[in-house]
Amino acid sequence: MLPENLTAVVARNETWTGTSATEPYEAGWAREAVVFVRALKEPKGPLPKARIEISADGMHWCHEGSEFDLPAAKDAVTFQRISHFGNFLRVAASLPNGSEITVLVTIHLKA
């Protein structure tokens, strides 16, 4: 049987301000992930780096260490490759006051 391979849309048309994150996603079966973030609208204000966070229980989160740019314009896309992440995975960002981005966040997972 071919190994499992999943495209999971974990945030769709969600507007991030302040400290924001995708909902916890369990992917312990996957050996690798690529996270894509697309801006669905023109972002406002300076954008911080997005970060990958991992968790043992989906409630307490650690910075995994990976950081990547948020897309700077409407329909721009950025991505981050991740491996060895345990089970729970999410994308988080802390936007300064006045900044805003509306995102489509997709996780591509492979066993």
Added chain:
Amino acid sequence: MTQLDDMRRAIRENDPALSRFDPLPRIICLDDFDRGMCGWTQLVGNYEETLDAMLPGYAQHSHAMLSTLPNWDFGSHGGVDGSYALKIATRPKKGAQNVAIKRLTFRKAGPIRLEAYFTFKPEATELALSETDIRSFGFLYDLQIGDTSGPGDRVMPHLRFLNAQDGQHAQKWQFKRKTTPIKPIGTAGKTITHYHLAPTDWEDLPGGEQRLCYNEIPTKVNWHYLRFDFDLAAMQATHFQVNDRVFAMDGFDCIRIPAMKNLWCMLNLAFFAETDTDKRAFAYLDSVCLSGDF
């Protein structure tokens, strides 16, 4: 029972994956989430030109997961007979819902049977039993007659186990006859929307009170069996069972709306979860068997 029925039953009972189900003669799908997502996906709402057109009820939906039911205090719980189950998680906001759906069509308008092993629990953010934090676990079909077999309707049987409402432990099965008003989307005249999982218009299934097993801390779960029989010819439910209880379906009915020009022979099935507090609700499916008599 014919000789063929006896032989079929003997073969199925020899297979551990099938012997815990009682399928009709033809198995349409046997989804064991140890094999992956098995065609279960997000219920995305309709839209045109912009995602902003999507009704908020659908906009909140996210992707189901393959879960080992991991818990902070004792680790992975696992499924009925393997490591994985399909997990449907709501957002942590009172009234939030999430849905996993499988989209098929049928080849004969006859009897179909949905069977599943399911459980549900809240996110264990408190050291308390939290038995009233889940509002409901439920399932539905979205069905429409064939293009030449009309006149007929789009028919949506819904059942939910109302576990709790506003902190009161209700523990009863409910059904629905009404959806929200049908609303056009965009300007092309091709797309409409309605939110059939709106919190309004649920009715108690007569005799539908049931006390399900729930364990003594918020991280333990027990798996439950459900079976729902539906006749696609009559568009009527014929049997509903959860664990040892069989419920009379005389008082049950479905959402019935006019047939749509693009949904002929539709056979969609979906499971959903709702939270009653600002805490995530998790519904889990270990396995789902859909069978038919054709």
